[in-house]
Amino acid sequence: MEDNQIINQRNSTSHCFDSSLENEPFIMIDDTKDPFSLIGSEPEKILIVDDAKDNRTMLCELLMSQRKVILAKDGAQGLALATKHLPDLILLDVMMPGITGHQVIRSLKSDESTMHIPVIFISSKISADDEKYGLDLGAVDYISKPFHPAIVQARVKNVLREQRNKKLLEKLALVDSLTEIYNRRFYELDIRKVWNGCKRENKAISLALLDIDYFKSYNDEYGHLSGDEALRLVAKHIKNQLKRPHDIIARYGGEEFVIVLPDTNADDAKRILTDICQSIEQLKIPHESSVISHYVTISIGGATMIPKHEASHEELVKIVDEYLYQAKAQGRNRVCWQP
Ligand SMILES: Nc1nc2c(ncn2[C@@H]2O[C@H](COP(=O)(O)OP(=O)(O)OP(=O)(O)O)[C@@H](O)[C@H]2O)c(=O)[nH]1
Numbered sequence: 001m002e003d004n005q006i007i008n009q010r011n012s013t014s015h016c017f018d019s020s021l022e023n024e025p026f027i028m029i030d031d032t033k034d035p036f037s038l039i040g041s042e043p044e045k046i047l048i049v050d051d052a053k054d055n056r057t058m059l060c061e062l063l064m065s066q067r068k069v070i071l072a073k074d075g076a077q078g079l080a081l082a083t084k085h086l087p088d089l090i091l092l093d094v095m096m097p098g099i100t101g102h103q104v105i106r107s108l109k110s111d112e113s114t115m116h117i118p119v120i121f122i123s124s125k126i127s128a129d130d131e132k133y134g135l136d137l138g139a140v141d142y143i144s145k146p147f148h149p150a151i152v153q154a155r156v157k158n159v160l161r162e163q164r165n166k167k168l169l170e171k172l173a174l175v176d177s178l179t180e181i182y183n184r185r186f187y188e189l190d191i192r193k194v195w196n197g198c199k200r201e202n203k204a205i206s207l208a209l210l211d212i213d214y215f216k217s218y219n220d221e222y223g224h225l226s227g228d229e230a231l232r233l234v235a236k237h238i239k240n241q242l243k244r245p246h247d248i249i250a251r252y253g254g255e256e257f258v259i260v261l262p263d264t265n266a267d268d269a270k271r272i273l274t275d276i277c278q279s280i281e282q283l284k285i286p287h288e289s290s291v292i293s294h295y296v297t298i299s300i301g302g303a304t305m306i307p308k309h310e311a312s313h314e315e316l317v318k319i320v321d322e323y324l325y326q327a328k329a330q331g332r333n334r335v336c337w338q339p
Pocket residue numbers: 178211212213214215216217219223224225226227228231253254255328332
């Protein structure tokens with residue numbers, strides 16, 4: 001059974017179903033309640049790896065409420081599904097034919113993409129030594145079989161809460177608190193990925209730096225709090241202008257923003273940035289102390305490059321910075337793009 005077929009069952013009555021019958025993994029989603037967690041819009045994913053069908057069914061029924069449950073009937077399938085779905089939590093049996101739970105966790109912890117996924121062992125090997133060994137291998141918790149349903153639910157809840165908090169903190173660390181767009185740190189991480197992606201695929205990347213004109217005098221005229229509000233308005237407006245999912249705007253620092261448009265040629269980028277530049281003035285945020293307009297305006301420098309081996313994204317930023325300087329020097333409220 002394919003994942004998408006399974007997902008199509010979202011609105012059907014919830015019931016547990018075992019993959020071993022079809023020799024395929026099964027994904028169960030129960031969205032009768034709000035499936036969205038505190039962060040993101042995805043329901044949490046739990047992968048259950050157990051060779052005993054009854055255990056899989058019971059655990060699935062216990063845990064599926066508001067979550068996506070993925071079932072694997074042995075270690076090999078568990079590893080494959082962990083890599084594919086990157087679940088928020090893995091419940092892992094220890095004794096299974098073929099790859100044991102201990103081997104599975106070792107493999108997970110040695111793979112950069114899965115090493116951060118918390119694992120709870122659920123096992124009938126219940127001596128203190130067994131438990132210590134499981135925890136030493138990197139499990140966050142150890143549940144003994146036969147398990148008590150309420151204990152499983154409580155422990156899973158605890159681990160997922162920790163995961164949620166961790167993800168929330170990670171996310172907050174990448175967002176600018178004033179404007180609520182991405183911050184410089186996010187940009188630094190993102191640009192590396194985008195740069196490498198465009199290099200691999202020989203695609204153009206367009207980058208622009210945007211700076212609010214005469215913002216010092218805006219603060220002087222209207223006060224710092226109004227300056228903050230203007231920054232928020234400008235950031236929100238530009239964010240809404242960017243339509244493609246991989247286009248990003250981040251606060252680069254102070255009253256400066258950076259826009260990254262992957263897989264975008266110079267003509268398209270120039271058009272997008274020119275529209276943004278004009279639309280900021282059309283917002284009509286009063287700026288009486290500006291020398292060039294009654295309203296808040298921005299200057300934009302930009303360049304487009306197909307990443308090559310010898311070039312780096314820092315070099316692209318250097319070029320863009322020169323064009324921002326030119327936009328300022330030529331009278332502001334304009335876009336200067338590398339020809
Ligand atoms: N209100 C507010 N002001 C900020 C913030 N970050 C930077 N600024 C202000 O932005 C102003 C930037 O001033 P300058 O670098 O001189 O630039 P400018 O006055 O915009 O002049 P040009 O860029 O040449 O048009 C400084 O007065 C900073 O204090 C912020 O978070 N909130």
